[in-house]
Amino acid sequence: MISVQKRLTPILLLILAALITSGCEQQEEVIATRFLAFGTLIDLSIVGVSKEQAAAATAAIEKDFAQMHKAWHAWDPGPLGRVNRLIATGTSFVVPPSVLEMIRHSKQLAIESEHLFNPAIGHLIDAWGFHSDDPEGHKPPHPEIIDQLLRQKPRMTDLELDGINLRSSNPNLKLDFGAFGKGFGIDLAIDHLRQMGIENAILNAGGDLRAIGSPRNRPWRIAIRHPSGKGALASVEVSGDESIFTSGDYERKFTWKGKTYHHIIDPRTGYPARGTSSVTVIHPEAATADAAATALFVAGPDNWYNIARKMGVKYVLLVDKTGTIHMNPAMQTRLKLDEKKLKIQLSPVLAE
Ligand code: AMP
Numbered sequence: 001m002i003s004v005q006k007r008l009t010p011i012l013l014l015i016l017a018a019l020i021t022s023g024c025e026q027q028e029e030v031i032a033t034r035f036l037a038f039g040t041l042i043d044l045s046i047v048g049v050s051k052e053q054a055a056a057a058t059a060a061i062e063k064d065f066a067q068m069h070k071a072w073h074a075w076d077p078g079p080l081g082r083v084n085r086l087i088a089t090g091t092s093f094v095v096p097p098s099v100l101e102m103i104r105h106s107k108q109l110a111i112e113s114e115h116l117f118n119p120a121i122g123h124l125i126d127a128w129g130f131h132s133d134d135p136e137g138h139k140p141p142h143p144e145i146i147d148q149l150l151r152q153k154p155r156m157t158d159l160e161l162d163g164i165n166l167r168s169s170n171p172n173l174k175l176d177f178g179a180f181g182k183g184f185g186i187d188l189a190i191d192h193l194r195q196m197g198i199e200n201a202i203l204n205a206g207g208d209l210r211a212i213g214s215p216r217n218r219p220w221r222i223a224i225r226h227p228s229g230k231g232a233l234a235s236v237e238v239s240g241d242e243s244i245f246t247s248g249d250y251e252r253k254f255t256w257k258g259k260t261y262h263h264i265i266d267p268r269t270g271y272p273a274r275g276t277s278s279v280t281v282i283h284p285e286a287a288t289a290d291a292a293a294t295a296l297f298v299a300g301p302d303n304w305y306n307i308a309r310k311m312g313v314k315y316v317l318l319v320d321k322t323g324t325i326h327m328n329p330a331m332q333t334r335l336k337l338d339e340k341k342l343k344i345q346l347s348p349v350l351a352e
């Protein structure tokens, strides 16, 4: 598995290069810090405030992430674990505030994605062993187990929210926010940064990020990860408020009897989604970008366009298993591709 450290390096370098070239007369300093949360390294780069203000903001955000990590962990005990236990009882209960909005938001996105993004398949994810930080050494579940879990048909629409009360009509539903928590958390942290007077920052969690503002009115330049998991495939300029999320088959995987199984599960088959190597989505909101990257990965080269339209996503880049790049014209105009001689398949225009 590629180390997080390795994956972050090109992104940081590009961000820093963009900043250094932007300053002619007076350079604005990037105050960068790094901490661990959600099993990944989080890089926070702040521009345009004093060192003291940046340090206070960083300490607050680090604390936020530690709390979110605890609250939303799919397999450690905590609020989400409690919600999952109560879901299994079929009774109505009061949802902890740290989980309530997440359920509401992810339910909406699951519906828009036609349930290809389906955080209700926690039992299936458990069966595959992808709730472990290092699944290498695992083996695929028995086909009968997968069949049984598929027959239970857990979906976010099984969850009935009535104010702060929740009930699941399906006791076999288990929430797993592995595909969404990072994005949702980054949005909350960006709101918090703004409340603290920070207007120019990048919050980068293992290569998935949200940027706000721009240093000295120049765009941030961000690298898009190569589907091999190593280095950059392209770069894109970002200014204002945008998130870039990538879902790739290289992130969590194991090999069994010569076959490699990755962690993005097609909820229709119960097996790792086929046909896609990686998907990158740009969207203002990190939560939507995170959910959409996962959903479009599952949708694959033939169906990503339809699901992107339904989810209101305007910029998509999908690399299929043959290495062909599928994207919409608006994404192409923004990209600076690092490799020549790439096979590119352009889709029709997505909703502008
Ligand atoms: P991501 O890297 O954002 O695509 O998220 C992948 C993680 O989300 C996996 O490790 C699982 O925990 C979970 N997951 C896998 N497949 C799905 C799916 N189809 N819908 C929602 N969550 C999923």
Ligand code: MG
Binding pocket: 178, 179, 180, 247, 289, 290, 291, 292, 293, 294
């Ligand atoms: Mg995701």
